[in-house]
Amino acid sequence: MQTILINSLIVLGFFIAMEGVAWFTHKFVMHGLLWVLHKDHHKKESSGFFEHNDFFFLIFALPGIAGLYFGMQQDFNFLFWAGLGITIYGFTYFFVHDIFIHQRFKIFRNADNIYFKAIRRAHKMHHKHLDKHEGECFGMLWVPFKYFRNRNQNSLL
Secondary structure, three states: OHHHHHHHHHHHHHHHHHHHHHHHHHHHHHHHHOHHHHHHHHOOOOOOOOOHHHHHHHHHHHHHHHHHHHHHHOOOOHHHHHHHHHHHHHHHHHHHHHHHHOOOOOOOOOOOOHHHHHHHHHHHHHHHOOOOOOOOOOOOOOOOHHHHEOOOOOOEO
16 A cells, blocks of 8 residues: 555656656757757747647657656566656646647637636747747646736636
8 A cells, every 4th residue: 555655656746847847848948959849839820730849749758658668677666657657747748738728639629617728828928929038938737826817807717
């Protein structure tokens, strides 16, 4: 029982930590050194279903895959559970960013939830900036409180 709790905490801890990793990487790598891969994601006109930005999916998947693989090789040790947390975050990020926000697959268009509306608002503010400088809202799941407020008034949605 104790092992299940510890492994669950490892998965949860890595899932939560990945939001910080995603924020840092988005702000300083994607809007910095690797802007060349990310900039097509900020263009108003669509470049088709796939973007150069999609290479980040592969880049971010590698640590999760490595953790899962090497952790399985060592009798499902710490690395497996860390890799699982990273992988679950990756699936969540894909679902929220590519499916829910950018509607790459036309589902969940009318989600009427305070949190989901705040995520959409924050991401819309991020995409308001078309270049790599002066951006905001670089995370995905942690949304600043101001985006929970209605644009027309200061009350909650």
